[in-house]
Amino acid sequence: MATGPARDVMAAHPDLPVEHLGDMLLAPGFVDVHCHTEWSLSGGLAEGPGFGRWLRAFLTAMVRSGWSGHRAAADLAVLSAVRAGTTTLCDSGPTGAGVGAATGAGLRAIVCLEAFGDDPARADETATRVAALAEAAGPLVRVGVSPHAPYSVGPVLWAALAGHPGLGGVAWSTHLAESADEDRALAFGDGPVADALAELGATIPRWPGGSDASPVARLAAAGALRDGLVAAHCVRIDADDVALLAHAGVRVAHCPISNSRLGCGRMPLEALAAAGVAVGLGTDSPGSAGAYDVRAEARACEVLHGGVLAPPSAARLVELATLGGARALGLEGETGSLEPGRSADLVAVRPAPGAGLAGDPNEALLRADSEVRHSWIAGRPLLRDGVPCTLDTERIVTEAAEVRRNLC
Numbered sequence: 379m380a381t382g383p384a385r386d387v388m389a390a391h392p393d394l395p396v397e398h399l400g401d402m403l404l405a406p407g408f409v410d411v412h413c414h415t416e417w418s419l420s421g422g423l424a425e426g427p428g429f430g431r432w433l434r435a436f437l438t439a440m441v442r443s444g445w446s447g448h449r450a451a452a453d454l455a456v457l458s459a460v461r462a463g464t465t466t467l468c469d470s471g472p473t474g475a476g477v478g479a480a481t482g483a484g485l486r487a488i489v490c491l492e493a494f495g496d497d498p499a500r501a502d503e504t505a506t507r508v509a510a511l512a513e514a515a516g517p518l519v520r521v522g523v524s525p526h527a528p529y530s531v532g533p534v535l536w537a538a539l540a541g542h543p544g545l546g547g548v549a550w551s552t553h554l555a556e557s558a559d560e561d562r563a564l565a566f567g568d569g570p571v572a573d574a575l576a577e578l579g580a581t582i583p584r585w586p587g588g589s590d591a592s593p594v595a596r597l598a599a600a601g602a603l604r605d606g607l608v609a610a611h612c613v614r615i616d617a618d619d620v621a622l623l624a625h626a627g628v629r630v631a632h633c634p635i636s637n638s639r640l641g642c643g644r645m646p647l648e649a650l651a652a653a654g655v656a657v658g659l660g661t662d663s664p665g666s667a668g669a670y671d672v673r674a675e676a677r678a679c680e681v682l683h684g685g686v687l688a689p690p691s692a693a694r695l696v697e698l699a700t701l702g703g704a705r706a707l708g709l710e711g712e713t714g715s716l717e718p719g720r721s722a723d724l725v726a727v728r729p730a731p732g733a734g735l736a737g738d739p740n741e742a743l744l745r746a747d748s749e750v751r752h753s754w755i756a757g758r759p760l761l762r763d764g765v766p767c768t769l770d771t772e773r774i775v776t777e778a779a780e781v782r783r784n785l786c
């Protein structure tokens with residue numbers, strides 16, 4: 379894209395059409411660093427209190443759903459994300475249905491295929507599926523791998539995935555240090571997370587470290603942390619863990635709504651930033667959070683952190699929702715900022731009455747009553763006057779409603 383005073387840009391590109399947006403706020407499209415498109419229909423199906431109890435109810439509901447509805451769910455998630463002004467997302471799921479959904483929408487995405495268990499033979503199978511998904515992916519969609527979490531993937535499979543020639547160069551994501559229940563499962567092999575996995579016939583894998591070792595320390599001891607790994611949550615971390623994550627080049631997806639709803643705690647946002655760890659915002663899924671709305675996560679982030687310290691400024695929150703997210707995904711050279719050389723991934727937001735250009739534009743951009751009206755990916759319209767341009771909204775909603783009926 380080119381940026382600058384309108385007069386100069388128009389003079390340099392006289393062949394391009396000109397569109398006047400009026401009093402809109404123009405910003406980089408929002409970046410969702412961690413979500414599950416396949417779980418868009420899981421809202422209200424599982425509740426806590428506590429992460430382990432929620433996980434047990436969630437897994438039970440999702441296993442009961444079978445696999446046929448995953449594409450319909452992924453399409454609905456992408457529709458929600460587009461309406462919310464998201465132009466880039468990082469998805470994790472067991473089938474990779476997000477590849478087709480993001481490709482169909484023309485959304486920029488990284489879709490990580492989840493792996494589970496501790497059988498090293500699954501690395502081959504996972505790599506084969508990743509290659510097939512990559513074959514089907516559009517030009518803006520990359521395919522990666524996600525060993526789901528240290529309580530659901532053991533060090534043997536993790537190492538086999540890391541050592542597999544088909545998976546070394548792809549994107550990696552995981553869930554890490556999310557809850558006290560995870561700490562207990564890894565330390566003692568029991569508690570609510572172990573109970574949740576037992577329902578599926580699975581046991582908690584054995585990672586290195588004594589009973590007081592943190593999840594981050596266990597992965598570090600096993601050599602499982604890697605440069606570019608996007609770790610979601612990272613709530614249960616101390617100063618040593620922050621240093622381990624920074625040293626390894628791990629990026630973090632902060633999911634404040636999910637962390638709040640499940641009572642997991644408060645991620646040490648500024649400690650990670652001070653250590654140089656790239657942090658962005660993740661929407662997770664309606665199973666534990668909202669509906670793929672990065673601005674809602676930014677507002678929740680302000681509330682979550684404001685109760686303890688000075689809340690992050692509106693400018694900082696917008697940075698987390700855009701460039702911070704792009705950095706966390708290693709995509710800052712392509713998206714996340716309005717700079718020459720970046721792709722024209724943009725969002726236009728109509729500020730709420732009274733919150734217009736006279737006030738702080740970052741604050742106005744984040745307000746729930748400021749409306750996402752248009753978005754573009756690489757200059758191509760994705761959302762126009764609040765209506766998705768590349769998606770068949772009626773079909774998606776109808777198919778999703780059918781799947782949801784069978785879930786309840």
Ligand SMILES: [Zn+2]
Binds near residue numbers: 413553
């Ligand atoms: Zn997640």
